[in-house]
Amino acid sequence: MGIAVLPRRPLNNLYQQVRSICHHCSRAHSKTSQLVTTRRDFGPLLSRNPSIPKPALRSTNCFPARHFSTTSILCKSSKVMTDADIESAKRAAAAKAVSDWFDPEATHVGIGSGSTIKYVVEAIQKQSNNPRIRFVPTGWQSRQVIIQAGLTPIAFDSLPESVMLDIAFDGADEVDEELNCIKGGGACLFQEKLVAERARKFICVADYRKNQSRLLTNWPTIPIEVAPIAVPTVLRSLRTLGSTNPQLRTTTLEKSGPLKTDQDFFIIDAPFKPLLTARDLVEGKGKGDGSDGTWEVDRLCQAIKRLTGVLEVGIFSGLNGIDAEGLREKAAGKSVPVITGGQKPVAVYFGMQDGSVQQRQAGE
Numbered sequence: 001m002g003i004a005v006l007p008r009r010p011l012n013n014l015y016q017q018v019r020s021i022c023h024h025c026s027r028a029h030s031k032t033s034q035l036v037t038t039r040r041d042f043g044p045l046l047s048r049n050p051s052i053p054k055p056a057l058r059s060t061n062c063f064p065a066r067h068f069s070t071t072s073i074l075c076k077s078s079k080v081m082t083d084a085d086i087e088s089a090k091r092a093a094a095a096k097a098v099s100d101w102f103d104p105e106a107t108h109v110g111i112g113s114g115s116t117i118k119y120v121v122e123a124i125q126k127q128s129n130n131p132r133i134r135f136v137p138t139g140w141q142s143r144q145v146i147i148q149a150g151l152t153p154i155a156f157d158s159l160p161e162s163v164m165l166d167i168a169f170d171g172a173d174e175v176d177e178e179l180n181c182i183k184g185g186g187a188c189l190f191q192e193k194l195v196a197e198r199a200r201k202f203i204c205v206a207d208y209r210k211n212q213s214r215l216l217t218n219w220p221t222i223p224i225e226v227a228p229i230a231v232p233t234v235l236r237s238l239r240t241l242g243s244t245n246p247q248l249r250t251t252t253l254e255k256s257g258p259l260k261t262d263q264d265f266f267i268i269d270a271p272f273k274p275l276l277t278a279r280d281l282v283e284g285k286g287k288g289d290g291s292d293g294t295w296e297v298d299r300l301c302q303a304i305k306r307l308t309g310v311l312e313v314g315i316f317s318g319l320n321g322i323d324a325e326g327l328r329e330k331a332a333g334k335s336v337p338v339i340t341g342g343q344k345p346v347a348v349y350f351g352m353q354d355g356s357v358q359q360r361q362a363g364e
């Protein structure tokens with residue numbers, strides 16, 4: 001099941017905006033369709049909607065369901081998905097991704113953050129007990145997952161200059177058909193981008209809810225990591241770029257104030273209209289530079305990144321590891337800047353509702 005929200009309306013009006021679409025039949029549900037929801041996912045966003053009630057069966061037309069992990073929508077033609085089903089989907093995708101891409105003889109492996117990555121580490125553990133592999137975490141939680149699995153972490157800034165990671169695995173909040181990703185739903189994005197760019201190949205693992213043709217279809221906002229002192233300026237600038245209601249992310253405990261990242265920075269969540277792909281630009285579906293209200297993924301990422309006070313943007317776009325390697329080979333021996341790996345995954349694995357795993361590779 002997926003939830004779509006009418007674009008360009010303030011987040012606090014979501015009660016009026018939500019409509020639901022069945023991933024299985026791709027039709028909007030009637031007003032009598034019901035959801036079972038849980039507060040487990042999207043926690044940071046809940047703080048902006050303190051009046052959100054406890055998990056319950058509710059009518060889809062009065063519930064901000066896209067800010068929750070939707071565990072079932074009672075549609076005749078669709079499988080009812082429980083939390084356990086979604087976790088199984090993540091585990092299946094992780095197992096397949098690791099089996100296809102993890103080399104037990106690797107020396108350095110990047111490990112992302114979030115709820116899916118623990119299944120990746122679980123699958124790695126089953127495949128290898130090679131003590132020589134060093135695992136590079138992307139934040140505090142990621143490091144804990146590595147340590148608890150009995151694997152050996154190495155800090156990103158301890159990597160020898162010449163070392164590139166053999167591979168990096170990570171999750172995503174949404175992936176489009178060109179494999180651009182939104183990341184940072186769990187407030188990790190800066191270190192994830194460092195690690196993805198340092199890897200020869202980045203492999204993304206997610207469940208079916210993240211599989212969308214365009215970014216900002218189901219996931220509502222772009223997470224942006226910002227220096228605390230710059231928050232008001234960046235919020236203003238984001239509005240001029242076309243984000244209707246960018247919000248500083250707070251913790252679920254209101255008195256704790258803004259949520260802090262691993263760098264002690266803040267996160268702004270900025271909604272935009274669904275983003276164009278590079279192909280959309282070629283097909284003339286919009287200018288993609290904000291001037292006509294449309295943004296192409298990579299251009300929006302660059303425009304936000306240029307704002308003073310922004311540490312990093314939760315859009316992973318541009319080159320992937322294979323593209324970057326091609327450029328490195330072309331540049332060999334020439335005095336050009338070092339080209340690191342790409343931000344985009346070379347392959348994405350989605351755990352599907354029916355228990356299967358759908359794989360999408362760059363260039364398909």
Ligand SMILES: O=C[C@H](O)[C@H](O)[C@H](O)COP(=O)(O)O
Binds near residue numbers: 172173187192
């Ligand atoms: O900030 C968190 C990271 O970008 C995660 O990789 C992303 O939010 C996906 O997380 P999950 O695997 O929990 O869906």
